Amino acid sequence: MSFNTFGRVFRFTTWGESHGPAIGTVVDGCPPGLPLSEEDIQPFLDQRKPGTSKFTTQRREPDQVRILSGVFEGKTTGTPISLMIENVDQRSKDYSDVAKAYRPGHADYAYDAKYGFRDYRGGGRSSARETASRVAAGAVARAVLAEVDIFAWVSEIGGDAIDPARFDPEEIGRNPFFCPDPEAAKRWEVLVDAARLDGSSLGAVVECVASGVPAGWGAPLYAKLDSELAAAMMSINAVKGVEIGDGFAAARLRGEENADPMRPGVDGPTFLANHAGGIAGGISTGQPVKIRVAFKPTSSILVPVDTVTRGGEASEIITKGRHDPCVGIRGVPVVEAMMALVLADQKLLDRAQCGDLAR
Numbered sequence: 001m002s003f004n005t006f007g008r009v010f011r012f013t014t015w016g017e018s019h020g021p022a023i024g025t026v027v028d029g030c031p032p033g034l035p036l037s038e039e040d041i042q043p044f045l046d047q048r049k050p051g052t053s054k055f056t057t058q059r060r061e062p063d064q065v066r067i068l069s070g071v072f073e074g075k076t077t078g079t080p081i082s083l084m085i086e087n088v089d090q091r092s093k094d095y096s097d098v099a100k101a102y103r104p105g106h107a108d109y110a111y112d113a114k115y116g117f118r119d120y121r122g123g124g125r126s127s128a129r130e131t132a133s134r135v136a137a138g139a140v141a142r143a144v145l146a147e148v149d150i151f152a153w154v155s156e157i158g159g160d161a162i163d164p165a166r167f168d169p170e171e172i173g174r175n176p177f178f179c180p181d182p183e184a185a186k187r188w189e190v191l192v193d194a195a196r197l198d199g200s201s202l203g204a205v206v207e208c209v210a211s212g213v214p215a216g217w218g219a220p221l222y223a224k225l226d227s228e229l230a231a232a233m234m235s236i237n238a239v240k241g242v243e244i245g246d247g248f249a250a251a252r253l254r255g256e257e258n259a260d261p262m263r264p265g266v267d268g269p270t271f272l273a274n275h276a277g278g279i280a281g282g283i284s285t286g287q288p289v290k291i292r293v294a295f296k297p298t299s300s301i302l303v304p305v306d307t308v309t310r311g312g313e314a315s316e317i318i319t320k321g322r323h324d325p326c327v328g329i330r331g332v333p334v335v336e337a338m339m340a341l342v343l344a345d346q347k348l349l350d351r352a353q354c355g356d357l358a359r
Contacts, residue, residue, distance in 0.1 A: 006232065008223070009352060010144065010345040012137040016087075017119055018127035024084040025133040027140045029348065030070070032078030034143045041065045041083070041139040047333040048135045053176035055192045056324050061088060065136050076143070083136045087129075101309045101317045105299035112310065128237040128327055131334045138337025141344035148343060152208035152336045154178045155292070157188050157326055158195070161205075178206075178332040196325035199302025199318075204328025206293045208335045210343060213278060215268065215286035216354070217346040224282025225289070225346055232338040233293045238327050241294035245277025260287075289343075293335050295328030 005013040009029045016023030042065055049063040050056055063085055070081030099120040102108040107126035111118040118124060142150070153172050155162050162181035171180050177192075179185040195202045218225025226244045233242045243249075250258050253275070260276055262269035271287050278289035300319035307317045324330060 006235065007341065007345040009348040010141065010341070012134075012140075012341060014130055014133035014137070016130070016133070017121070017124040018087070018129040019119075019121035019124075020087060022084050022086045023129060023133050024082065025137045027070070027081040027083070027137050029345075030076050030078070030081055030140055031144065031348070032076055034076045035074060036067075036071050036076050036081075036140065036143050037074055038065055038067055040143065041067075041136055044135050044139045044333055044337065045085070045132060048132060048330050050324075050330070054196070055176050055189075055326065056330055061132075063132055076140075081140055083133070083140075085132055085136065097317060098319065101307050101315045103299050103317060103319055104305050104307050105296070126237065128324075128330075131237060131331075131337075134236075134341070135333050135337045138333075138340045141337070141340035144344040144347060145340060147214070148210055148212040148340075150208065150210045150336050150339050150343075152178070152206055152332045152339075153180045154204055154329060154332060155180075155207045156205035157328065158191050158202035158204075160184065160187055160191060177329055192326050192329075201298035201301050201324070202326045202328075203297045204295045204326050204331070206295065206328055206331050206335045208291050208293070208339050210278075210289040210339050213284045213286070213289050213343060215284055217343065217350050218279065218283040219349065219353070220282045223346075223349065224279075225284055225342070226277070226279045226282060228342045228346065229289075229291055229339070232342045233291065233335065236293070236331065236334055236338060238295045238298070238331070239293055240296045243292040244279060245290055246275045247277075247292060250275060260285075284346075289339075291335075291339070293331070295326075295331050298324050298327045 005011055011029050012025050012027045014025045045063040045065055050061055066084045068082040068084055070077055070079050107123060108118065111126060154177050162179065162184040166181040166183060168180050171182050172178050175185040177185050177188050179188060192202060229244065230242045233239055258275050260274055261272040268286060274287045278285055278287035300323040302318050304316050304318050307315050309315050
């Protein structure tokens with residue numbers, strides 16, 4: 001399997017399968033001398049790890065990270081940083097039916113069609129378990145981005161959206177949904193639990209903002225910041241849509257409504273709006289970078305779905321095992337990680353081309 005690496009200067013490669021002995025990542029291109037320890041990485045993995053509430057998969061994984069290389073005396077050395085996370089709670093027997101028939105909506109058939117072989121235990125590399133490696137790599141990227149603050153939240157589950165007027169960033173860490181609206185969080189408890197008890201699943205929308213990004217990161221035409229972000233987010237398991245700034249809503253505006261007016265400021269222009277999501281011409285404007293990511297419902301469900309066997313016979317499948325009733329909930333730290341990974345790469349690319357050029 002090719003294409004397991006993402007990034008240009010700041011690159012990371014993930015490895016391992018859902019039910020293998022371990023998963024991990026190798027981060028290359030990280031500048032030397034940055035403070036980094038396992039304690040810096042673990043809090044982000046703890047946000048993503050399974051089994052934290054009844055609204056996520058009940059697979060019990062501590063997701064304890066180990067730094068195997070690239071760090072000495074608490075600082076990065078400039079050499080590849082290898083990170084490993086052991087798998088300790090696999091139940092491969094749950095996937096005996098998946099070995100015989102494909103799960104509609106999952107990667108089972110597509111992998112088999114491409115490779116003529118697949119790891120059916122939890123989906124192998126197509127499992128969302130792989131995203132733990134991304135979160136670990138994203139924690140390293142944050143060490144490169146001391147000037148940038150990144151945070152994400154769930155803004156919609158199953159078509160039920162938050163009320164922006166009730167947005168409270170402090171609320172995000174107080175409920176199991178990463179929800180900034182306490183009223184929506186109460187509704188989602190009922191909504192997600194009902195889907196869980198039915199053996200079904202729900203989709204979700206995750207929003208992410210990076211503030212402190214200076215003007216000038218990104219490059220026309222083929223390394224645009226927004227195209228890199230879109231590619232990064234679309235590479236996350238279960239993601240089916242990405243919007244930057246107003247996204248599709250911009251298509252319903254007039255030119256004067258969609259413009260981000262500017263007035264003179266102390267350190268450059270002051271923007272009166274941010275419809276563009278902090279990016280113009282593929283380059284950051286100095287405004288907050290804003291993105292929305294749509295996660296589809298989990299494909300592994302207990303509701304019977306029509307399918308075919310590997311031999312091409314008509315069948316029906318019920319996916320046993322432990323699965324997220326809404327995979328988008330645990331997608332929050334993954335979206336943050338991919339935002340950090342793209343921004344770290346773009347920061348180093350900008351430094352390589354422009355150096356200390358005064359803007």
